[in-house]
Amino acid sequence: xxxxxxxxxxxxxxxESGSTTAVNEVKSFLTEIExxxxxxxxxxxxxxxxxxxxxxxxxKIKQGTAGKLAGMVIGLKDNLxxxxxxxxxxxxxxTHFKSLFSGTAVERLLAEDAIIIGRLNCxxxxxxxxxxxxxxxxxxxPVDTTRVPGGSSGGSxxxxxxxxxxxxxxxxxxxxxxxxxxxxxxxxxxxxxxxISRWGLIxxxxxxxxxxxxxxxxxxxxxxLEVMAGGDEFDTTSSQxxxxxxxxxxxxxxxxxxxxxxxxxxEGLSPAVKARFIEIIEKLKAKGHQVEVVDFNLLNxxxxxxxxxxxxxxxxxxxxxxxxxxxxxxxxxxxIESTYVKSRTEGFGTEVKRRIMMGTxxxxxxxxxxxxxxxxxxxxxxxxxxxxxxxDYDFVLTPTTPHAAFKLGHNSDDPVAMYLEDIFTVHANLAxxxxxxxxxGTNEEGMPFGIQxxxxxxxxxxxxxxxxxxMKL
Amino acid sequence: MKIDNxxxxxxxxxxxxxxxxxxxxxxxxxxxxxxxxxxxxxxxxTEGVEPLKYVTEGMLELRKDVAHTDITKAQALENAxxxxxxxxxxxxxxxx
Numbered sequence: 176x177x178x179x180x181x182x183x184x185x186x187x188x189x190x191e192s193g194s195t196t197a198v199n200e201v202k203s204f205l206t207e208i209e210x211x212x213x214x215x216x217x218x219x220x221x222x223x224x225x226x227x228x229x230x231x232x233x234x235k236i237k238q239g240t241a242g243k244l245a246g247m248v249i250g251l252k253d254n255l256x257x258x259x260x261x262x263x264x265x266x267x268x269x270t271h272f273k274s275l276f277s278g279t280a281v282e283r284l285l286a287e288d289a290i291i292i293g294r295l296n297c298x299x300x301x302x303x304x305x306x307x308x309x310x311x312x313x314x315x316x317p318v319d320t321t322r323v324p325g326g327s328s329g330g331s332x333x334x335x336x337x338x339x340x341x342x343x344x345x346x347x348x349x350x351x352x353x354x355x356x357x358x359x360x361x362x363x364x365x366x367x368x369x370x371i372s373r374w375g376l377i378x379x380x381x382x383x384x385x386x387x388x389x390x391x392x393x394x395x396x397x398x399x400l401e402v403m404a405g406g407d408e409f410d411t412t413s414s415q416x417x418x419x420x421x422x423x424x425x426x427x428x429x430x431x432x433x434x435x436x437x438x439x440x441x442e443g444l445s446p447a448v449k450a451r452f453i454e455i456i457e458k459l460k461a462k463g464h465q466v467e468v469v470d471f472n473l474l475n476x477x478x479x480x481x482x483x484x485x486x487x488x489x490x491x492x493x494x495x496x497x498x499x500x501x502x503x504x505x506x507x508x509x510x511i512e513s514t515y516v517k518s519r520t521e522g523f524g525t526e527v528k529r530r531i532m533m534g535t536x537x538x539x540x541x542x543x544x545x546x547x548x549x550x551x552x553x554x555x556x557x558x559x560x561x562x563x564x565x566x567d568y569d570f571v572l573t574p575t576t577p578h579a580a581f582k583l584g585h586n587s588d589d590p591v592a593m594y595l596e597d598i599f600t601v602h603a604n605l606a607x608x609x610x611x612x613x614x615x616g617t618n619e620e621g622m623p624f625g626i627q628x629x630x631x632x633x634x635x636x637x638x639x640x641x642x643x644x645x646m647k648l
Numbered sequence: 649m650k651i652d653n654x655x656x657x658x659x660x661x662x663x664x665x666x667x668x669x670x671x672x673x674x675x676x677x678x679x680x681x682x683x684x685x686x687x688x689x690x691x692x693x694t695e696g697v698e699p700l701k702y703v704t705e706g707m708l709e710l711r712k713d714v715a716h717t718d719i720t721k722a723q724a725l726e727n728a729x730x731x732x733x734x735x736x737x738x739x740x741x742x743x744x
Contacts, residue, residue, distance in 0.1 A: 272727050275719050368703045382703055408711035412702075415709055479688045490663065497664075499736055501727035511741050515664040528665055529678055535663045536655075536679065537686075549689050551699030556692065558700060590678055591685045607703040632704075 182392035197229035197246035208339050214315045216333040220293035228290045242287035250334040250343040253294040256375040265309035266299045268503045268522030278375015280386050280403040295330030299524045301379045303327045304596035308526045322580040325355030332359040335389045343389045348379050349481050350600025352387040353612035357575035357625030360614040362390045367633050368607035369414040372407030378492040380485035383604040397421035397639040419636040426640035432466045433568040437474035445578035447618035458648045481601040483550035490534025561606040565631040573599045575612040575625035651679045
């Protein structure tokens with residue numbers, strides 16, 4: 176079952192009929208993870224707890240008391256807390272750290288009888304677009320191992336693409352679920368800001384971070400969101416809005432779809448992505464949907480706005496790593512100042528330190544208004560313009576990424592070139608809207624790429640319904 | 649914008665990070681390059697625009713202010729790099 180998994184409902188039928196068991200699934204995944212070790216997707220597997228949980232689930236299936244996700248085997252990005260299990264954000268600074276509690280999203284998966292199989296490699300502190308910036312080495316793209324899987328949730332994307340689990344969780348701050356989903360041919364969702372509680376997600380940039388699933392099928396993404404979404408007293412930004420029945424979403428009638436002119440005419444767009452994108456627009460029109468090109472005119476400002484805001488928030492969030500309360504402490508710590516400075520300098524990697532420096536700079540006296548407040552103002556303009564588009568349209572359609580996965584080492588000497596990888600994805604984080612990357616393209620070299628659909632705030636139900644329709648194009 | 653040693657030293661000091669030698673030269677270059685990129689923000693007129701501080705304005709809900717204990721003292725100390733039975737241990741703070 177494990178290797179030809181298509182969607183949860185089919186698998187659930189197999190569980191119910193007894194043609195497979197959760198224990199068998201977990202065992203076969205553990206074997207597969209071992210044989211695909213070179214991909215470096217898993218940092219650790221939780222063999223003992225996963226098998227114990229699987230036994231419980233098999234009993235519940237027999238008794239007819241199993242939850243909505245019974246037996247679904249899920250991998251967690253290494254920034255999501257799972258009680259009594261290690262979590263390191265792929266950083267040396269959290270070596271030997273074990274979480275004292277489970278995050279809300281993880282709790283809710285477990286409450287519906289999902290099985291957590293292990294933790295997945297990512298860019299250190301979720302900062303990166305290629306998964307080359309993990310303290311534990313790069314993750315390789317299973318479609319072509321000389322290429323990156325995207326980032327920062329690269330391990331989560333690869334775990335699903337390479338059939339190492341049924342689904343996985345990532346986190347998306349500027350595209351960290353959707354971009355690797357595009358590069359690996361999986362479905363990746365970033366929900367509306369506040370739809371899933373961030374409690375138990377180790378923060379990078381709190382006004383942008385959202386947890387999101389990687390799945391083979393749109394319906395699995397919807398099911399997982401249905402379970403994880405909803406208000407949480409531990410996260411004041413989590414929305415109390417009732418959770419829709421996403422998994423049964425269907426699209427009805429013709430829709431109005433906006434295509435951003437800047438994205439369509441973007442110079443960086445690869446020929447294969449552009450051709451497929453135009454083809455999809457034509458197919459949508461042929462099916463009776465109204466697709467129109469609209470002006471946005473802030474595409475060049477998206478990534479700079481994102482970097483000012485996210486780095487500022489990171490500089491603040493990462494001040495908690497002090498070498499005292501948890502995590503790494505330098506052996507050269509001789510007094511209080513050197514405990515902080517040496518532990519942080521040795522514990523964090525180059526990219527993390529670069530972002531802390533930039534964030535501290537844009538927040539510092541004399542530069543705050545010119546950079547941080549300025550970016551917050553541009554962010555408001557981006558959100559206002561986005562809201563204005565959704566007054567007239569149901570969805571915004573763009574490619575997820577300008578091209579398919581690039582080679583390892585390709586963008587390594589220029590941070591700005593790497594930052595531009597997020598050009599189409601940061602929009603949804605800055606404005607707060609939900610967006611999904613659908614595996615709808617393959618280039619001349621056989622590498623997959625995604626098409627991105629963005630919806631109004633809390634428009635996930637419509638987003639899933641239309642995504643199902645898009646997958647048939 | 650030109651980033652010199654004094655800016656790097658000041659920002660590193662605030663960040664509790666240390667840059668020396670080649671790494672210091674590299675961060676100067678990176679910061680200049682990234683700041684030039686961030687300067688694209690200046691192409692946009694934001695006169696009269698309020699900064700966006702909360703994505704979901706008007707949606708924040710506070711929980712009831714009731715005290716509860718989530719973890720014990722022993723648990724709080726579990727992940728500390730240095731501790732005794734009651735406290736986090738740090739190197740000597742005051743010198744004679």
